[in-house]
Amino acid sequence: MADLLNLNRLVYFTTVMETGSFTAAADRLGVAKAVVSHQIGRLEEELGATLLQRTTRRVTANEEGRLFYDRAVIILREAEAAYGEISQGAVEPSGMLRLTAPLDYGTKVVAPVMAAYLKAYPQMRVEAIFDDAVSNLVDEQIDLGIRVGWLADSSNQARRLGTIRQIVVASPVFAASLPPDVSPRQARSLAWVGNAQLRGIGQWLFSRDGETVLTDLNPVVTCDKSPAALACVLAGIGLGIFPDYSVGDEIREGRLVPIFAGWTLPTGGIHAVFPPARFRPAKVRAFVELLAAAERKRARGVING
Numbered sequence: 001m002a003d004l005l006n007l008n009r010l011v012y013f014t015t016v017m018e019t020g021s022f023t024a025a026a027d028r029l030g031v032a033k034a035v036v037s038h039q040i041g042r043l044e045e046e047l048g049a050t051l052l053q054r055t056t057r058r059v060t061a062n063e064e065g066r067l068f069y070d071r072a073v074i075i076l077r078e079a080e081a082a083y084g085e086i087s088q089g090a091v092e093p094s095g096m097l098r099l100t101a102p103l104d105y106g107t108k109v110v111a112p113v114m115a116a117y118l119k120a121y122p123q124m125r126v127e128a129i130f131d132d133a134v135s136n137l138v139d140e141q142i143d144l145g146i147r148v149g150w151l152a153d154s155s156n157q158a159r160r161l162g163t164i165r166q167i168v169v170a171s172p173v174f175a176a177s178l179p180p181d182v183s184p185r186q187a188r189s190l191a192w193v194g195n196a197q198l199r200g201i202g203q204w205l206f207s208r209d210g211e212t213v214l215t216d217l218n219p220v221v222t223c224d225k226s227p228a229a230l231a232c233v234l235a236g237i238g239l240g241i242f243p244d245y246s247v248g249d250e251i252r253e254g255r256l257v258p259i260f261a262g263w264t265l266p267t268g269g270i271h272a273v274f275p276p277a278r279f280r281p282a283k284v285r286a287f288v289e290l291l292a293a294a295e296r297k298r299a300r301g302v303i304n305g
Contacts, residue, residue, distance in 0.1 A: 194219030
């Protein structure tokens with residue numbers, strides 16, 4: 001009779017699938033290539049099915065292999081999460097944490113938190129994906145997503161960590177060319193730097209003392225990434241709208257100037273988003289707590305636009 005399913009063999013199999021070769025899988029797992037090959041062979045024997053097609057140049061999955069991989073990653077995620085939940089008081093986090101965050105928030109806020117996390121938990125490793133595009137946590141096997149702004153309806157679970165303010169800014173030279181009493185009422189006639197990642201926002205609502213102005217903008221340049229848009233504003237091309245964490249240093253250093261004094265835009269949230277799971281791994285909880293602490297500290301020193 002076949003042995004009971006060995007979860008370690010699922011690790012070998014999913015690693016081969018993700019790296020594309022036995023050699024790369026062995027390097028990632030820190031074992032000999034022969035060990036990986038042996039474990040995959042035993043797994044196929046237990047299942048009574050071939051999962052991988054092997055040639056001298058590459059390893060590819062057949063239909064059974066792809067179907068089994070989809071189920072195996074779910075099994076491993078749940079097993080790791082359950083272990084992390086139960087063992088949180090006995091074992092400190094270890095292993096790999098895969099996370100994603102917007103490019104500017106990742107570089108400004110998440111990267112320093114990663115440094116503190118790795119110092120506190122030296123057995124951990126982090127794979128960070130900093131991109132303004134929103135990743136599918138389940139499909140891309142990501143443990144933690146950081147979302148900035150407004151959450152769309154989703155089957156993911158989320159925890160709010162902080163709040164962002166949106167600020168209209170310009171370079172000092174561009175700001176000097178504006179009328180002293182410039183306001184959102186003139187927004188359409190001004191030059192703006194647009195951010196293509198904000199494609200869901202067609203109009204902007206400004207508020208001051210009970211008065212509101214709903215307006216669209218007039219981008220003379222549109223960029224595909226937030227740092228690129230910021231670079232264009234710093235270069236004096238036009239006005240830009242950015243979250244406070246993104247332009248705080250530039251305002252304090254005098255390289256950017258807040259525009260539309262007294263007017264505010266709707267605030268957004270900073271959320272930790274998790275794939276659906278019954279348990280939350282200790283490695284994820286530990287990182288989220290550090291990020292939440294960083295957000296509380298940032299909130300105390302937030303700039304006044």
